[in-house]
Amino acid sequence: MFDIIAVDISGRHRTNDEYIMVCAAVSASVTADNIEKTNQIAIRSFRSISAPDVTDVINMVETTVAELKFGGTIVTEAGDMYNKPQRIIDSIFYQDFKYQESLGERRCIELAHHVSLAARKFLLKELGLQ
Amino acid sequence: MMSKRKSMSYKAIIVKRDDPGTDKDKSDLQIRELKELAEAAGYDVVSELTQTRYPDRKFHLGRGKVEELAQMVFHFSPDKIIFHNPLNTMQVYNISEICRCETIDKFQLILEIFATRATTHRSKLQVELARLEYELPRARAVISILKKDERPGFMGLGGYEDSYAQDIKNRINRIKDELETIQKDNRSLRAMRHSLGFSLVSLAGYTNAGKSTLFNSLVDEDVEAMDMLFTTLLPTTRSLTINGRQVLVTDTVGFIEDLPHWMIDAFRSTLDEIFLADIVLLVVDSSQPVEQIKEKLLVCHETMWDQLQDVSIITVFNKSDLLQEDELQQCINYLGYLSPNPVAVSALKGSGFDKLKTKIYNELPEWERISLSLPMSEEGMSILAWLFDEGIVHDVEYDEKIYIEFEAREKIINKAISIINKFY
Structure with missing residues (x-):
């Protein structure tokens, strides 16, 4: 089993002249093809007037991941980091980082995606924006 | 050709x-x-x-x-x-x-x-569909280039650019309909195989990983296996008995890097053999450098993602005879995060098959095990014969009654219980 932190950000598009984003980080133990155990989930919201660039995305990810009690390699989809080469992104992160590879990691990112999407929908509803 | x-x-x-x-x-x-x-x-x-x-x-x-x-x-x-x-x-x-x-x-x-290797009606349709889907976004540009070639009013039709694209779309729809019918037939065939108690095992992996050689050795078959990319284009299914359980093993087309979605769609009915199986044997060529194996495993994970249902995966490190044991172990350890249930075999030398079969057996859908007693009569004996056909009879004792230790899927167990209840 491998300890990872799967991260996904929802809302990277303009809504009412601003960007309302929700980042979800799922700490889990995964095997090559499955999620064995979910340890903890952290959710943070972020607002911005301008579109996020790579450093903004990395800041959001690191802020959310800092709330977790469990460690592990941060895993995201390549698209979340604007398809930049992994070595470039890895050198900016404080923690170990990689793009998704195995089916287990992909399943975990899918879980993070559902969490961030649902949390953002709830947030927009609360803010009366939906 | x-x-x-x-x-x-x-x-x-x-x-x-x-x-x-x-x-x-x-x-x-x-x-x-x-x-x-x-x-x-x-x-x-x-x-x-x-x-x-x-x-x-x-x-x-x-x-x-x-x-x-x-x-x-x-x-x-x-x-x-x-x-x-x-x-x-x-x-x-x-x-x-x-x-x-x-x-x-x-x-x-x-x-x-x-196209060169397509021999059946289905594979010809799949190739034609893939070709048309490749051509569709280029159709308008092709006509524009033709018109540029000093051929105003090509075919005498002003809206020819659109009509050509529309013609391609119509042909795509016709082929899709026809393939859908074939796919339905395959689905019902698959459902029937399941209802008959067969479990489905599919071989998947990068092209030229040795799937067909493994298939031949596993089921003692003689499908074409060559050291060449895309030797297999059509799935072949054969049965195999593992510890009394009957499984159907299917050899399939290999994956390749950057295989576009339209091509996956075109070959969906072939790839469904993988996506709807109970167990997938993910075959890798372990004789290659570790980084190459990793790249190829990544392609396999990416291709299987989205389509793969809840199936068990066994990673088969094929061609293990070409490596020293410690080298092989190092390779398996390094690729652990990409290779579920790893097992090393040599399809050519026939080594490692017992381990592989045990792994397959362990991953098969669970069967129930019960103890039954049947009357010692002609009817009782005929039910016993039926039980032998439908599941695994672990133990039989002939006394005043026939005592049986029996294992089978739930449907058969329920049927057996209802038949036996009629006697008492």
């Missing part, structure tokens, strides 16, 4: 453009794979050309490089120029104009291989 090609020695030049900063090893691997693909299609690769730069809108390569390519064409007189990178219609037209040679990209080459 292929042997004819070989005897007539069709020649090709392969070309690849890399973005600046591309990993050299990966690039070398890709060009080697393109060469193998070209050879699998029956071409003799006479020369290679690579360039590192961002793509040019007009020629894909730089203008100077295309002129160099034209000189190579003049020197070697190849039948085709094969690009690794996808080309748009204008680029194909411009390169062909300068080099005076037919230019295709990797996807067209794969289509060519598939």
